[in-house]
Amino acid sequence: xxxxxxxxxxxxxxxxxxxxxxxxxxxxxxxxxxxxxxxxxxxxxxxxxxxxxxxxxxxxxxxxxxxxxxxxxxxxxxxxxxxxxxxxxxxxxxxxxxxxxxxxxxxxxxxxxxxxxxxxxxxxxxxxxxxxxxxxxxxxxxxxxxxxxxxxxxxxxxxxxxxxxxxxxxxxxxxxxxxxxxxxxxxxxxxxxxxxxxxxxxxxxxxxxxxxxxxxxxxxxxxxxxxxxxxxxxxxxxxxxxxxxxx
Amino acid sequence: xxxxxxxxxxxxxxxxxxxxxxxxxxxxxxxxxxxxxxxxxxxxxxxxxxxxxxxxxxxxxxxxxxxxxxxxxxxxxxxxxxxxxxxxxxxxxxxxxxxxxxxxxxxxxxxxxxxxxxxxxxxxxxxxxxxxxxxxxxxxxxxxxxxxxxxxxxxxxxxxxxxxxxxxxxxxxxxxxxxxxxxxxxxxxxxxxxxxxxxxxxxxxxxxxxxxxxxxxxxxxxxxxxxxxxxxxxxxxxxxxxxxxxxxxxxxxxxx
Numbered sequence: 001x002x003x004x005x006x007x008x009x010x011x012x013x014x015x016x017x018x019x020x021x022x023x024x025x026x027x028x029x030x031x032x033x034x035x036x037x038x039x040x041x042x043x044x045x046x047x048x049x050x051x052x053x054x055x056x057x058x059x060x061x062x063x064x065x066x067x068x069x070x071x072x073x074x075x076x077x078x079x080x081x082x083x084x085x086x087x088x089x090x091x092x093x094x095x096x097x098x099x100x101x102x103x104x105x106x107x108x109x110x111x112x113x114x115x116x117x118x119x120x121x122x123x124x125x126x127x128x129x130x131x132x133x134x135x136x137x138x139x140x141x142x143x144x145x146x147x148x149x150x151x152x153x154x155x156x157x158x159x160x161x162x163x164x165x166x167x168x169x170x171x172x173x174x175x176x177x178x179x180x181x182x183x184x185x186x187x188x189x190x191x192x193x194x195x196x197x198x199x200x201x202x203x204x205x206x207x208x209x210x211x212x213x214x215x216x217x218x219x220x221x222x223x224x225x226x227x228x229x230x231x232x233x234x235x236x237x238x239x240x241x242x243x244x245x246x247x
Numbered sequence: 248x249x250x251x252x253x254x255x256x257x258x259x260x261x262x263x264x265x266x267x268x269x270x271x272x273x274x275x276x277x278x279x280x281x282x283x284x285x286x287x288x289x290x291x292x293x294x295x296x297x298x299x300x301x302x303x304x305x306x307x308x309x310x311x312x313x314x315x316x317x318x319x320x321x322x323x324x325x326x327x328x329x330x331x332x333x334x335x336x337x338x339x340x341x342x343x344x345x346x347x348x349x350x351x352x353x354x355x356x357x358x359x360x361x362x363x364x365x366x367x368x369x370x371x372x373x374x375x376x377x378x379x380x381x382x383x384x385x386x387x388x389x390x391x392x393x394x395x396x397x398x399x400x401x402x403x404x405x406x407x408x409x410x411x412x413x414x415x416x417x418x419x420x421x422x423x424x425x426x427x428x429x430x431x432x433x434x435x436x437x438x439x440x441x442x443x444x445x446x447x448x449x450x451x452x453x454x455x456x457x458x459x460x461x462x463x464x465x466x467x468x469x470x471x472x473x474x475x476x477x478x479x480x481x482x483x484x485x486x487x488x489x490x491x492x493x494x495x496x497x498x499x500x501x502x503x
Contacts, residue, residue: 063405063498083497088411098406101420111410150406157411 014039014161014192015060020069022055023216028067029055031216037194041208042187045196046238051213053196057163060194061090074160091159095166097150099138104149107138111156119156127152127182144175151182162186164195168202180206200240212238262287304368314368318375322347325379333390335502337491343386346483351378354476363468374472377448381473382480385429389481392425393488397499404499414493422485429481437470446470 015037023029030052037043037060045053058064059071062083071078078086100107108120121131127148133141141149147167154162164183168176183206187193197203203210204224211221212235220227220235228241253261265287272279304313326344333339355374357363364370397404400421407417440446448469452462492500 061409062496063408064501065494065496065498079496083408084411084413087409092409094402094406094409096402098403100403100407110407110412153410 014073015194016070016072017056017059018070020059020066020071022059022064022066022069023052025067029216030059030066030213032069033213033216033218035211035218035221038192038209040187040190040192042183042193042195042206044203044207044210044239045194045213046198046200046203046210047213047219048238049198052216053213054165056213057092057165057194057196060161060163061087061092063092088157089160090163091154091157091161092163092165093147093150093154093167095169097143097146097167099141099146099150102138103135104138104141105134107149107153108156111153115156123152123155126155128178142175144171144178147171147175147179148182151179155186159191162191162193164193166196166198169198176202200238204240207239210239214238301372304372307367307369309368311366311368311371314371317372318351321372321375321379322351325383328383329387329390332387333394336390336394336488337502338487339390342484342487342491343390345487346386346480347379347382349483350382350476350479351375353479354378354472357475358468358472374469377469377472378476378480381433382476385433385477385481386484389425389429389485390488392428393421393485393492396421396425397492398502401499408497408499414497414499415489417497417499418489418492422489426481426485430478433474433477437474440466440470 015035017033017035017037019032019034020030021028021032029050033052033056045056047053055064059066060073060078062078062081065079073081073086073090100110102109104124105115105117105120108115108123112119117134120134124131124134129145129148129152133145133149138146138149151162151167168179171179180202183193183195187208195206197206207224209221209223210227212219212227214234219232219238220230224239227235227239230236230239230241265283269280269283271277272283300317303309304317322344325347326340329343330340336342355371355378358374359366359370364374404417404421408414446466446469449459449462449466452465453459457465494500
């Protein structure tokens with residue numbers, strides 16, 4: 001474990017990670033982390049490149065398995081879930097929104113075969129996209145639209161949790177803000193999120209809690225206010241504390 | 248002289264055409280003289296060896312077991328060649344050996360099962376040769392494409408997995424595309440046959456003195472055999488590779 005814990009997150013946990021080692025077995029990226037992901041709001045995952053943020057996220061919907069340690073979701077070891085069932089409940093959006101062949105409606109059909117037009121319109125409304133885009137070839141969408149479509153597509157599986165791997169890193173400011181607003185709405189409507197970000201300003205706009213990873217370990221975890229007062233200046237810098245590393 | 252027997256003099260005379268090719272290479276300074284000569288000599292020696300070896304299996308009184316031994320050797324060699332051309336594809340040797348074998352069983356099973364050809368060395372070995380020979384490049388192509396798509400289209404595959412699709416559903420578009428890529432050239436060749444090119448088997452039969460209409464019937468069965476075998480081999484191969492690319496937990500295996 002790197003640094004000290006600030007562990008005053010009182011909300012019940014959705015994911016519980018215990019001594020999780022992950023990445024290549026001969027050179028693990030996560031080196032034994034223990035963490036409880038709160039079951040409400042947005043948990044931001046911050047940390048320098050290579051600290052294990054994406055590795056962590058990919059474990060939560062079993063795109064990868066840990067080398068050792070255990071992860072439970074909803075009180076049950078995730079290795080005991082059918083991966084397909086787990087992934088429909090624990091949805092994930094990526095930095096570069098995967099675009100499938102065909103129109104936006106076809107893309108929705110991948111997540112929900114036999115989808116009705118009404119439901120498709122409803123989910124477009126939900127992510128703030130015009131209904132007219134439903135018949136647009138998905139590869140003609142702008143970056144921001146494609147990302148919103150991928151969120152809408154993920155919502156069709158009616159997930160209980162949403163994982164986001166720097167979903168706005170490649171977007172312009174306006175699109176970034178739209179996605180952030182959507183994320184806040186989703187979190188408020190009861191879908192907790194785990195959101196990786198490099199952008200400290202975004203972290204401060206979005207996060208209810210944050211976990212800071214450094215060198216494959218948890219350097220700090222807690223409410224933003226707690227992390228702002230953390231002893232380690234690196235942690236304060238990584239969460240964009242008002243006084244940065246100088247406090 | 249049998250019309251099929253061109254004799255040594257005939258062989259020597261036809262090699263004038265190689266001299267023509269070499270002369271063109273020298274004239275235009277292509278630097279291909281050695282390669283042309285080497286290719287021509289190699290083909291001559293390889294085919295002579297095959298010809299003598301075939302004599303051991305195609306006579307009516309040769310036991311069929313010789314033909315089957317030939318078949319096994321041919322399949323192993325084809326799998327080895329596939330491995331050489333697609334070394335980084337996991338288990339490519341065993342998968343392609345399986346694919347060639349299944350394809351031979353299906354296609355030859357139909358031809359022999361329905362009595363299109365009689366089961367004898369004279370038919371088993373050349374027909375199996377056609378199956379393997381024509382499937383090889385398509386098999387290598389499918390293997391490479393599928394394997395590369397696992398790396399190049401990782402985001403798209405994992406995007407589908409993340410929506411709760413199974414590995415085979417997530418990989419289905421790539422599978423479809425690579426099978427289409429492998430089969431379309433074969434379909435085009437089949438469509439163009441007789442208009443653009445006269446196929447080898449038919450030309451050989453006509454040169455050997457067989458009535459052209461009889462030769463056409465043989466050729467058609469051979470072309471259907473080729474289509475069927477390319478489709479079967481690539482289908483088995485692609486299913487095998489798909490399985491090797493995912494874990495039992497529907498995860499795309501990361502390969503460097």
